[in-house]
Amino acid sequence: MTRWLCLPILLVLGGCSITIPSSPPPIRASAPAGAATLPPEIVSKKQSVVRVSGRAPACFKRIEGTGFVYVPQRVVTAAHVVAGITRSLSVTTDDGEAFPARVVAFDPSVDVAVLYVPDLSAPPLIIADAPPGNAYALAYPKGTGREVVQQMKIERHILASSLDIYEKRKVDRNILELSSADIAPGLSGAPLVVPGGKVAGMFLAGSRDAPNRGYALAAEEFKTIVIDAWDATRPVSTQRCSK
Structure with a gap:
């Protein structure tokens, strides 16, 4: 128990969602330690994890974070990652392919947001x-x-x-x-x-x-929020930027 x-x-x-320049220099990360011995069920999940990015003009920021697919065409992320974003919201897969997205659920108390990404085919x-x-x-x-x-x-x-x-x-x-x-x-x-x-x-x-x-x-803690938004398509406000 x-x-x-x-x-x-x-x-x-x-220190978790990050603010970066509008045109950051491309940086390639070295493979993480122990990558060769990762369990195959972990490696197979990488295609379902995406980079979330967008612009928050009101606070002069371009913001990035991480999200993951939990049902087809829906990505869950932290609300503070997308707070205040009103332009150019997109998700990018590990192979560099980007897809437009929109926020369809936003809970600043629990710190959860759901994105609708109609062109994303990654498995949940x-x-x-x-x-x-x-x-x-x-x-x-x-x-x-x-x-x-x-x-x-x-x-x-x-x-x-x-x-x-x-x-x-x-x-x-x-x-x-x-x-x-x-x-x-x-x-x-x-x-x-x-x-x-x-x-x-x-x-x-x-x-x-x-x-x-x-x-x-x-x-x-976030199951109820994501279940309620599993078929949501209507955009909701991302309110203002978080601190």
Whole structure:
């Protein structure tokens, strides 16, 4: 039986969705350590993970993060990744193919957004709860040109108190506490894939006081939002940029 702890946590959201120049120089990432020995069910999921990018003119930003397909033509990501974006929203696959997208669900409290990408044919990932143990974050970290697979460990489940993406309202959420050798900027929205190939959570942020500690939103926390948006096509407001 999973044991939940109730703790206040401080998240560094700004270190997860990243602000970059409008025309960033192309950078190729080296293969992650241990890439040759990744479980085949993890490697097979890479095609379902995308880079999310767009422009937020009101705050003079071009924003990037990560997202993943959970049903055909729908991508889930963190709300703070797309907050304030009103132009050029797109998702890009690992082979460099870009597709226009629009936000059809946006929850700044839970920090979840869903994108409708009608031309995207990538297969969906299965979302399911998982106990503590090994996991892999599939993401596009800052400074990389390709998708990177980073091994992490789910240390424990936490019923955590933190603030919404606008730092205005207290929110209690089910969070997975993670340990890793490197919690890099750009992981926001990345799926946390466990052995067997299912998504146990979505990466949200790094810790302010521990550089190798991160936090992911537990699958049970965002299941309802993504299920409600599984056939949504109508655009919704992305409100304003997060801090």
